[in-house]
Amino acid sequence: MSEVRKPQLAYSDSKALMLDETSRRAKAAKIAAVIQHFLGRDSLDGLTIVDVGCSGGIISDELRKRGARMVGLDIDVPGLIKARDRFAESASFLCADSERMPLANASADVLICNQIYEHVVDPQRLFTELHRVVKRDGMLYLGLGNRLGVMEPHYRLPFLSWVPRRLAHRYVRAFGRAEHYHEAFTTWSGLKRLCGNLYVWNYTYSVLTDPGTFAAGDVVPGWATKVPRSLLKVARPLMPTYIWVATVQPSEPKGPATTIAPEPVVTPP
Numbered sequence: 001m002s003e004v005r006k007p008q009l010a011y012s013d014s015k016a017l018m019l020d021e022t023s024r025r026a027k028a029a030k031i032a033a034v035i036q037h038f039l040g041r042d043s044l045d046g047l048t049i050v051d052v053g054c055s056g057g058i059i060s061d062e063l064r065k066r067g068a069r070m071v072g073l074d075i076d077v078p079g080l081i082k083a084r085d086r087f088a089e090s091a092s093f094l095c096a097d098s099e100r101m102p103l104a105n106a107s108a109d110v111l112i113c114n115q116i117y118e119h120v121v122d123p124q125r126l127f128t129e130l131h132r133v134v135k136r137d138g139m140l141y142l143g144l145g146n147r148l149g150v151m152e153p154h155y156r157l158p159f160l161s162w163v164p165r166r167l168a169h170r171y172v173r174a175f176g177r178a179e180h181y182h183e184a185f186t187t188w189s190g191l192k193r194l195c196g197n198l199y200v201w202n203y204t205y206s207v208l209t210d211p212g213t214f215a216a217g218d219v220v221p222g223w224a225t226k227v228p229r230s231l232l233k234v235a236r237p238l239m240p241t242y243i244w245v246a247t248v249q250p251s252e253p254k255g256p257a258t259t260i261a262p263e264p265v266v267t268p269p
Contacts, residue, residue, distance in 0.1 A: 010078050013078050024059050027059060028063055030219070031114065040254025044066045045067035045068075048110075049069070050103065050111045051072045051112050052111055055079035057072050057079075057087040059114075060087065060090055060093075071103070073094045074094075074098075075096070101133055110138055110139055111130050111138075112140075113142050115143050115145055124194060131198065136249055140245065149185075165184075168181040199267060205260040208225070209229075244265060250267075
């Protein structure tokens with residue numbers, strides 16, 4: 001019998017990093033840089049941005065400081081309480097399921113879905129909602145974990161996401177990380193299927209080779225900028241995370257040239 005997935009509630013209670021001020025604001029700076037590069041903008045002024053999986057609202061607050069009108073959405077009630085207590089003037093924080101967003105069709109300029117799909121019950125439903133809510137001339141920022149990344153990012157256990165679910169549950173219990181392994185990653189090809197009706201650009205190599213441009217110096221080691229382009233691309237199947245930008249109609253990055261240009265990944269038939 002296949003495993004029945006359930007919503008992952010109160011996530012910030014078990015993952016303190018969701019409320020870490022320094023790392024969340026640094027992540028927001030990288031997200032903002034990618035959005036601005038793709039749209040060819042110097043700021044986020046006037047954009048309506050939905051932060052899917054906003055938790056404690058730190059990223060939403062940082063993007064609001066950069067000019068965006070923010071909506072934060074999550075089922076993490078403890079995180080949302082903290083967000084509303086600290087950042088009530090920064091965003092409208094909604095307790096809502098990302099698979100059933102209480103938002104109008106084509107109502108957001110940008111939706112941020114950063115390290116979210118592996119947590120939800122039905123990733124395909126999530127992507128259907130992202131497609132529904134983003135404007136025709138808007139964009140999705142997608143931070144996408146890879147099942148074949150060697151070190152599992154939530155539990156810091158090597159090859160955890162590679163092994164069958166039944167063994168993964170035993171693995172996390174054996175090391176005292178959790179009672180069961182909730183997250184469910186897919187591979188590059190699986191992510192392409194999730195994005196099958198979107199136009200997708202891969203920013204992963206652009207960010208890795210131009211960390212200054214994309215405010216990613218905190219997560220990109222110095223040696224990564226010196227790795228030959230050919231070797232980076234050979235390593236693609238094992239990269240822990242991909243950074244993609246997606247749109248519902250054909251569009252291209254409008255920002256200045258980068259060491260490795262963003263490249264198309266998915267073009268709907």
